[in-house]
Amino acid sequence: MIDHIGLQVSGYERSREFYRKVLAPLGGVLVMEVTAAQTGDGDHAGFGVQGVPNFWIGTSSNGMATGPVHIAFVAPNRAAVDDFFLIALAAGAKDNGPPGLRPHYHEHYYGAFVLDPDGHNIEAVCHRPE
Template sequence: MIDHVGLLVSGYERSREFYRTVLAPLGGELLMEVTAEQTGDGSHAGFGMNGRPTFWIDTSQNTHANGAVHVAFTAPDRSAVRTFHRLALEAGATDNGAPGLRPHYHPHYYGAFVLDPDGHNIEAVCHSPE
């Protein structure tokens, strides 16, 4: 059900090194970094195991638009991502990123983002090619 989670941090390098250190004995490692230029906002670092980042930190500047807490749910296909987005908006969420490809994560990353009633950044993501 949970694909990945993310936290907003105030200092990217400091937090990146903190999590690199404390997650190492648990088997976690820094697997991916995404620059502010790629996202259009903050820098991101993805930690995980077995080549899959499941815990992210980021320095997005606009916490209201990006949510201080980020939770991404796994979707079985792209249609489910679109349905999630539509139903979330109908249920009162605020759009935070229409369904679509996010190739700066990987070529098949298809996600949609909404802000829930408390302003948390909630996502549905499908990693399949179609």
């Protein structure tokens, strides 16, 4: 059900190195990084096992470590991502990124983002090429 989760950090490099060290005994490694220029917000680092980044840290444009949590749910296909987005908006969520490809993550990354009633960044994502 959960694809990945993300936390905001106040010091990107410091936190990236901290998690690089503490996740190593658990088999976790730094899988990828995306820049503020790519995300439109802050720098982000994705950690995981077997090449799949499912724990993310990142800075926000305001530089604060406190703030909304990011949770992404697995969608079985792109139509489900589209439905998630429309239903979430109808249920009172705010648009935080309409359905679409996010090739800076990988070529088939298709996601949609909404802010829930408490301001948490909730995403539905499909990794399939359909």
